[in-house]
Amino acid sequence: MTRPRRSPWGAWILAALLLFAAGLGDWAQARSPVPDQAEAVATVRLEQLPAEAVETYRLILQGGPFPFEKDGSVFGNRERQLPLRVRGYYREYTVKTPGSRDRGARRIVCGGEPRRPEVCYYTEDHYASFRRIVE
Template sequence: MSGAQRRNLVIVTLLALVAALALVFALTRGDGDSDGKGAGTASTRAPVASTIGTGGPTTGAATPPGRTAHPAARPDWVPTGMRTVSAAALPAEARETLRLIAAGGPFPYARDGIVFGNRERLLPAEPTGHYREYTVPTPGSADRGARRIVAGEDAERYYSDDHYASFAAVLP
């Protein structure tokens, strides 16, 4: 085998390895959706059992117009594969932030209520302005800390305790 043939073989092998790693990443990133739409798009929403928290049945809970709640406890706005947490299981500071959101404020931080851009694409794709972010105070933190509630226009709520690296859908 000539040097050029060896080099071409190495290049092809490396490209195949990169493609395989990309596929593995796509399959393990969220819900196994590898069609390029990303986790949490409308085409990947489906009711499945909760992995965290026990939000209980959504019967009687406020369901946004145009959406239906799954009777087994998981609203259809929760992206497939996203963990859930009941509001009661959140830290006290997060429950207080949820109360302030429901009351329309007043909020303790100037940046509370600003548009959340969803640049991480971990939440379902929605038009700009659909999501707003709110600080969940972290006791002992010298700044706003990493905890946030992201609220959607359709009453959906998401909790992040790692500054948007991950989310849990908040169930009532």
């Protein structure tokens, strides 16, 4: 009795399908809200922020004008420090740093509508950590 000849592609196709299926879980998670993560982020009261951050926050609520060209651009949340949302949900704004020659490390990142954000976060260490702003 002769054995049927196996295609060398069968193993490759199976491996590719398994990798694809494993990646779908990450993809779905990254695109759905994760409310539990919001609780893990520390908070800071608006009046506790540096004056430059308060000024940036007020500009966000009034829709600008912003001092830096990149202000209002989409924040990708690649560090995954913030709750996972669909791409385009978060936007970042520069908080001026006195004495800095560039944009510095301080930012406010807001989620939701640009003029009416649902939530805003402050980072003073260029996305290494965030605190949710509360009024």
